[in-house]
Amino acid sequence: MPSLSSSLERVGMPAVDADWLHHLVGDWQLVSDLSFADLVLWVREPDLGTWTCLTHVRPNTGPLVFYEDMVGQPAGPRRAQLLVRCLAEGRLVVEERPEWLNDMPLREEAIPVVRDGRCLAVMTRHSNLGAMRSPSRLETTYRATADTIIGMIATGDFPQVSATADRRRGTPRVGDGVMRLDLDGIITYASPNVISSLHRFGEHGRVLGDYLSRIVTEGIEDRSVVEESLPLVLTGKAAMRAEIEGSGTNLALRSVPLSDNGERVGALVLVRDVSELRRRERELLTKDATIREIHHRVKNNLQTVAALLRLQSRRVDDDLAREALAEAERRIGTIALVHDTLSRTIDEAVDFDDIVSRAFASIVEVAGRGAAVTGEFEGSFGRVAAEDANALAMVVTELVHNAVEHGLDGNGGGVVRIRAARRRVADEQRLTVDVEDDGAGLPEGFSPGRSGLGTRIVSALVQDLRGWIRWETRRSGGTRATFEARLRPITGTERVATM
Structure with a gap:
């Protein structure tokens, strides 16, 4: 079924005239409801001379006339004569004899759609005469108002663009x-x-x-x-x-x-x-503000914990203990970064590229210990639901940290690259991420299940993301860790923006 825009382009309608018809269609539900009638918009095919239905609207205030959509259908000979007469005379024309449709008598009227004194198209109004009865004051007022607006369409005073x-x-x-x-x-x-x-x-x-x-x-x-x-x-x-x-x-x-x-x-x-509508909007705004405040406080608390761990590590003489505390501080900092990002948004989703960029630069600078380590980021993570953000941030930062600290350790520096790509599979989003370095490669006898704490944490979190992960030595040297995550759908986005 062709769209209104494509149909107007096909008949060569100038942009300003097409925009006028778009405004009319955007507001003609008002006319249909006041008329208790179907409205159909027709345009003349430039080469064939035939008339084609561009679009069709039914009333919400009474019984409809056409059960099937009229869009794309040509006008029959009798209706085409009515349209030609309306176009030639430039005024509202009423079909003298009722049209019958499924034993239903119809009154058909043709109205010229005028802009700047030119007729752009013809609109027909179809009323069910069988449903007519002694009108109430409401119906009389509605139809009289509709007739006034119909007259404004024929003189170019409607639609009112503002x-x-x-x-x-x-x-x-x-x-x-x-x-x-x-x-x-x-x-x-x-x-x-x-x-x-x-x-x-x-x-x-x-x-x-x-x-x-x-x-x-x-x-x-x-x-x-x-x-x-x-x-x-x-x-x-x-x-x-x-x-x-x-x-x-x-x-x-x-x-x-x-x-x-x-x-x-x-x-x-x-x-x-709209009292109830506005009340619900205020509730949503209050809820969103509360959620952002919670994320902000969680971030502050996590940063406090990280600072306490940092102070504690300075009082520890054992190097292994000091390193373990530093690892814990880094992981808590990653979670705090996610909550900081969530506290700045109105919905429960984050732009994950921003998190990765901030964390990536920090890890490369700290874990590199002055070595010439270059970080490269390709592709995009996109927006990620809050339920996945923490686990995903932990996995990426652990892999980057391992690549810098272990993969490039002793090499005097190198390159760590993150490559992210998303694709849709059935009804869900799949995210595939590569973290690779050009260092020494995997150690002899590497096994994720028996390796360090970081590797075990990554394996557990990838399972939480309903995905998989594998490590391999690159042919050109270095290590590549690849994991795939099945992202949860983002819910509640743009709730306030559309109000």
Whole structure:
């Protein structure tokens, strides 16, 4: 099924016109919901002269018309005549005879989509006549508002780009609540959902016939923090969004100025109670701040432990004991580095390349003991879940430390290289890491299970990463340790960024 962008490119639609159609499609759910009707966008194929459906939207407020998606389908002869007539006359055209679909009578209307006086495409509106009944005031208001917006599409006054560019979380929809304002900002109609929302906001009087600006102004609790767009939203003079808070209720407002042949006739205001949504967001922000603070305190405590070990090692005369304490201090420092990185992020994942770079430079400098050791880093670890970060950091730093201290020991220096690569296997991420040096190679009779503590730690942690590890002597000299880890999925990312 072709996308809207690819279809517009195929028919050679200029970029500015294509952008206009994208804005229309980004906001036409509003028109479909107000109309209780399906909307279909058609464009004429430049070479064939036929009409093709670009995209299709169904209403959320009533029964749909087309169960199958219309995208990519050509217009039949009867519909093509309607589209050609609409394009030629540049106005809304109604099919005189109802169309029948699965024993369902349909009313079909063609609307020119105009920008700067030019018709870019034709939009059809399909209403189910079989579902028609004596309309309530709500339905009458909805359809009258939809007809006004349809007229604005035909004159190039809709979509309103400033509104569709704002993708704020919690944007109100027609089903959430609808108000109509006159030219002075007086409420001439309010759906039951709107009246209930305003009552929760603190308004206990009559809503109809009152100024929306008066109701909101008296209900706002903190007047020191008011969005700049709020006055324009409350009077319906601009296509904008704003949010208000009062009596423990958060309301999201969106205004859609309405016009007739370019002359403003009032506004549509959509209202949504987003109190629960904002409460959950505040909980997430508090939770994230708490988690970051915990990581920060763990890092501080680990650094304190490392400092105590360093002090203790200075009072020990036995060289082996002093070396063991130094090893413990280094390992604790690695874990502290991970928690320091986690304390700086809003989610439970880390950019592991940053951890490796910081730890790599430190290990090469300390373990090299003044020798000319060069560290090289190729590839990328990417983002790693917190559950894997500590184990992965310990494995990499142990392997690097062993390469510097043992592989290059006595060689007067050399090169230690880390090479990382990720790939997707089925539904999981696999990470393969090589740590190699150009030193003396593996010692005679090397066995990971019977070697030093560092090797045994690495083997145990790789198992925790659900992976494997092997050591080998490089043909060109030196040692290569290769391990693979099956990374856990990262959860909870971008929670706050999308709010």
